[in-house]
Amino acid sequence: MYVGWAWCARRVIRHHVTVSRRLLSTQTHTQQELLSRTTRNIGIIAHIDAGKTTTTERMLYYGGYTRRIGDVDEGSTVTDFLPAERARGITIQSAAITFHWPPVNDKQPLPQLPESFDTIPRSSIPHNINLIDTPGHADFTFEVVRSLRVLDGAVCVLDGVAGVEAQTEKVWTQAGHYHIPRMIFINKLDRAGAAFSRTVKEIGVRLHAWPAVCQVPWWKGGNGDFIGVGDAVYLRGLLWQGATDGSQIQAFDLQQLAENSPDFANEIKNARVALVELLSEHDDIMVEQFLEHDEDHLAIPGVQIIQSLRRAVLKAPQSIIPVFAGASFHNIGVQPLLDAVVDLLPSPLERPDPEITFDKHTGTLSELINNASSEKSPSVSRKKQPNTSLMVSEVKNLTGCALAFKVVNDAKRGVLVYVRVYSGFIDRGSTLFNTNLQSAERAPRLLKMYANHAVEVDFIAAGQIGVITGLKQARTGDTLIVYRGLQMKGQPPGGLNSLQLRPIHVPPPVFFTSIEPHSLSEQKHVQESLAILLREDPSLHLSVDEESGQTHLAGMGDLHLKIARDRLLNDFKAKARIGKIEIGYRETITAATPSYTYELDRPIAGKPTKAGIIVSVAPMEGEEGEQEDGTFETTYITPDGNRIHISHPQLSRHDSASHKSLIPPHLSLPGILSSLFNGASASLARGPLNGFSVANTAVSITLDASTHLFPETTPTAISMAARTAVSTSLRTACDASPSVLMEPVMFVTIFVHESSLGAVVQDISSARGGQVISLDTASSPNASSTSSSSPDDLPSINPSLIYAPRDPFAPNSSSPESSSGGLADSQRQIVARVPLKEMVGYLNQLRALTGGRGTFVMGVDGFERMGTQRQRDVMEKMREFG
Numbered sequence: 001m002y003v004g005w006a007w008c009a010r011r012v013i014r015h016h017v018t019v020s021r022r023l024l025s026t027q028t029h030t031q032q033e034l035l036s037r038t039t040r041n042i043g044i045i046a047h048i049d050a051g052k053t054t055t056t057e058r059m060l061y062y063g064g065y066t067r068r069i070g071d072v073d074e075g076s077t078v079t080d081f082l083p084a085e086r087a088r089g090i091t092i093q094s095a096a097i098t099f100h101w102p103p104v105n106d107k108q109p110l111p112q113l114p115e116s117f118d119t120i121p122r123s124s125i126p127h128n129i130n131l132i133d134t135p136g137h138a139d140f141t142f143e144v145v146r147s148l149r150v151l152d153g154a155v156c157v158l159d160g161v162a163g164v165e166a167q168t169e170k171v172w173t174q175a176g177h178y179h180i181p182r183m184i185f186i187n188k189l190d191r192a193g194a195a196f197s198r199t200v201k202e203i204g205v206r207l208h209a210w211p212a213v214c215q216v217p218w219w220k221g222g223n224g225d226f227i228g229v230g231d232a233v234y235l236r237g238l239l240w241q242g243a244t245d246g247s248q249i250q251a252f253d254l255q256q257l258a259e260n261s262p263d264f265a266n267e268i269k270n271a272r273v274a275l276v277e278l279l280s281e282h283d284d285i286m287v288e289q290f291l292e293h294d295e296d297h298l299a300i301p302g303v304q305i306i307q308s309l310r311r312a313v314l315k316a317p318q319s320i321i322p323v324f325a326g327a328s329f330h331n332i333g334v335q336p337l338l339d340a341v342v343d344l345l346p347s348p349l350e351r352p353d354p355e356i357t358f359d360k361h362t363g364t365l366s367e368l369i370n371n372a373s374s375e376k377s378p379s380v381s382r383k384k385q386p387n388t389s390l391m392v393s394e395v396k397n398l399t400g401c402a403l404a405f406k407v408v409n410d411a412k413r414g415v416l417v418y419v420r421v422y423s424g425f426i427d428r429g430s431t432l433f434n435t436n437l438q439s440a441e442r443a444p445r446l447l448k449m450y451a452n453h454a455v456e457v458d459f460i461a462a463g464q465i466g467v468i469t470g471l472k473q474a475r476t477g478d479t480l481i482v483y484r485g486l487q488m489k490g491q492p493p494g495g496l497n498s499l500q501l502r503p504i505h506v507p508p509p510v511f512f513t514s515i516e517p518h519s520l521s522e523q524k525h526v527q528e529s530l531a532i533l534l535r536e537d538p539s540l541h542l543s544v545d546e547e548s549g550q551t552h553l554a555g556m557g558d559l560h561l562k563i564a565r566d567r568l569l570n571d572f573k574a575k576a577r578i579g580k581i582e583i584g585y586r587e588t589i590t591a592a593t594p595s596y597t598y599e600l601d602r603p604i605a606g607k608p609t610k611a612g613i614i615v616s617v618a619p620m621e622g623e624e625g626e627q628e629d630g631t632f633e634t635t636y637i638t639p640d641g642n643r644i645h646i647s648h649p650q651l652s653r654h655d656s657a658s659h660k661s662l663i664p665p666h667l668s669l670p671g672i673l674s675s676l677f678n679g680a681s682a683s684l685a686r687g688p689l690n691g692f693s694v695a696n697t698a699v700s701i702t703l704d705a706s707t708h709l710f711p712e713t714t715p716t717a718i719s720m721a722a723r724t725a726v727s728t729s730l731r732t733a734c735d736a737s738p739s740v741l742m743e744p745v746m747f748v749t750i751f752v753h754e755s756s757l758g759a760v761v762q763d764i765s766s767a768r769g770g771q772v773i774s775l776d777t778a779s780s781p782n783a784s785s786t787s788s789s790s791p792d793d794l795p796s797i798n799p800s801l802i803y804a805p806r807d808p809f810a811p812n813s814s815s816p817e818s819s820s821g822g823l824a825d826s827q828r829q830i831v832a833r834v835p836l837k838e839m840v841g842y843l844n845q846l847r848a849l850t851g852g853r854g855t856f857v858m859g860v861d862g863f864e865r866m867g868t869q870r871q872r873d874v875m876e877k878m879r880e881f882g
């Protein structure tokens with residue numbers, strides 16, 4: 001017996017179907033509901049090298065979108081398309097690609113959705129899958145977070161030998177923050193040392209949810225090669241054999257298996273019993289099904305199991321994780337995984353509303369839009385923002401809202417802006433207002449990306465992912481809105497220009513390098529190339545040191561900047577000298593200043609301008625969180641932990657009508673605030689001591705409308721006045737009492753074998769000056785609370801209560817009775833805070849200390865003042881390299 005999609009996949013490969021245009025470009029808006037219901041926006045997340053790209057290549061091949069399977073090791077994959085990615089064999093930028101599963105062809109009618117999926121699975125109908133491949137390396141965590149925002153579901157790929165690795169935990173937790181439904185694919189089960197059971201238990205303990213084992217591995221003869229999987233949902237064995245591309249799959253029912261592989265058949269039954277028991281604990285409908293089928297675990301139809309799993313996966317917080325098995329490099333397990341993507345992960349219609357910020361308040365997009373239909377409550381959330389000036393008619397003109405989640409410079413097509421549309425449509429030719437840049441541009445062409453080729457479309461609708469080409473400004477992370485009737489130079493009214501979709505916190509950069517063009521004639525090209533790099537990746541920061549004239553590029557990690565350098569020199573062919581990659585220290589003041597009044601009164605660009613301001617600065621003591629804005633005061637916290645507090649007596653944030661007599665007609669309070677913030681931020685970017693960015697400093701600004709604003713006041717004048725006044729105050733503070741340097745301190749989680757624990761702890765605390773916060777067994781509940789503290793207080797799970805089939809090869813083969821419940825109990829976790837300077841090149845040292853087995857993850861925990869001697873050493877080193 002051959003299973004349906006195996007036949008389907010072979011047919012598609014033979015004819016190599018091109019994408020049905022009917023499914024893409026000629027749809028009317030009324031067909032959108034169907035399209036949304038049959039869409040899955042999913043990501044593949046994991047630790048580096050778990051096999052995400054390898055699995056993605058198979059998905060595209062079985063979906064009929066590539067003719068041959070790309071190989072990571074040969075550098076021939078579709079998703080790792082940057083030369084730097086191909087050279088290193090790792091994914092750096094997430095790629096977004098659309099394909100269909102099960103495959104479609106032009107001869108097939110458009111899918112008709114049944115009333116319910118009680119008798120057939122969703123995977124029997126072609127679905128539109130938008131797949132985002134994300135990088136696994138810690139330096140690109142921000143890239144992962146950026147992609148997560150647009151996902152409706154995720155497949156987490158684990159290496160069946162390594163199990164749950166440090167980076168997996170980190171990305172998993174981040175996905176949990178966005179309540180993204182997830183499932184797991186345990187890959188590489190063909191490798192020597194593969195331990196399915198141990199990995200399943202690690203999932204429970206380290207990812208805080210119950211693993212629902214949907215498939216068990218099929219080892220030839222019980223302990224030979226990995227040849228297929230036992231399907232606990234449909235009670236069958238799936239055997240990959242014959243064709244080397246994995247397209248031929250043979251299915252055997254339990255009876256057939258009982259004759260030839262009785263132990264395997266029994267294991268499938270065990271897995272089914274465990275699955276029904278687990279689901280029954282979380283799903284009342286499954287209990288009913290169980291009773292209806294005379295309490296026979298095996299009698300419940302597979303489709304009902306799928307339905308129950310789906311309900312569990314869609315619950316937030318997710319307490320059940322479906323687990324699948326395979327070896328994608330050997331083409332085993334990918335087609336059923338694709339079925340599970342369609343069957344278990346949600347459509348865009350089943351996802352909660354995206355979070356927005358609007359006029360500094362949070363709410364959801366549909367609150368904003370739905371409230372528009374009710375004249376009574378025109379605001380995003382009346383409770384949270386009682387006084388927005390947004391009118392119903394204004395919201396009604398908001399016909400589209402999208403997030404640019406990725407910008408890529410394509411050699412053939414130019415700059416591609418990947419967007420996820422959250423409401424309404426983006427039509428070809430629409431004017432898009434960019435609420436981050438406060439400017440509009442037209443969307444000349446819209447595309448859907450299919451592996452190696454793109455298809456032009458007329459519009460991209462809510463729930464869909466697509467590409468806009470020809471945009472000159474939009475950057476990764478920008479919110480784009482379509483406002484009916486908006487002129488290119490205009491602004492949407494009622495504060496809609498401040499609407500931000502799912503804003504994310506960009507962590508402060510901790511490394512930087514200098515960039516100098518080889519000659520003046522090269523300068524323009526270098527600057528243009530840097531501008532594209534920055535559009536692609538907002539976690540890169542560019543600044544110009546005014547004293548030396550040098551351009552500084554700052555980023556999240558050593559590798560992050562190395563890749564940026566490679567892209568600049570090799571891909572963009574920029575001719576520039578790139579300096580050493582160095583740590584980005586900060587400086588902070590140690591004395592407060594009295595109020596300083598400054599009045600700018602000079603021509604700018606040939607026009608007389610005037611603006612006044614009062615400023616004082618003070619060191620910040622300890623953590624000072626975000627402050628609620630008052631009626632006459634507004635506070636901003638910068639990424640470096642500075643607080644900019646602006647008091648604007650007379651100018652109420654909630655009553656713009658009263659501003660008329662106080663503010664010149666060409667200005668508005670939001671515009672004034674943003675100019676003040678920009679001016680103050682620019683001066684904080686260069687401290688008075690050494691030119692490092694200023695951190696942990698409180699800036700107080702007072703803007704007295706009656707004495708500081710004039711008919712000649714412009715936004716530029718306000719910004720310049722703020723910049724000069726803040727710089728002068730910082731200098732005054734530094735003269736009174738010298739500023740001190742601050743260094744980035746990392747929160748580090750290290751996983752090591754028991755035998756190397758002592759050496760690693762010794763190295764961290766003595767040689768590197770780190771502070772060990774906790775030492776745990778990786779399986780203890782405490783261990784996880786320190787490293788991957790769950791946003792939702794997810795439970796600690798006892799591994800001995802988790803079902804997993806026996807591992808035939810693992811040295812300490814699990815028995816449920818063993819004290820560790822089948823986990824590798826010699827695994828220990830160290831959590832420490834260590835200065836970044838001491839962590840440079842740590843991986844090599846950790847490998848040396850642990851015989852190559854230790855792994856670690858780290859993230860910036862904050863900046864800390866350096867002691868006098870340490871500061872002196874750092875300054876001397878910097879002078880040496882001068």
Ligand SMILES: Nc1nc2c(ncn2[C@@H]2O[C@H](COP(=O)(O)OP(=O)(O)OP(=O)(O)O)[C@@H](O)[C@H]2O)c(=O)[nH]1
Binds near residue numbers: 047055090188328
């Ligand atoms: N034996 C075996 N090797 C595999 C399997 N899947 C992937 N690999 C190999 O593992 C290595 C990493 O695979 P990738 O697909 O690049 O992993 P990735 O998770 O995309 O890696 P990053 O993009 O760098 O995060 C490559 O050498 C693959 O050939 C598998 O099922 N079995």
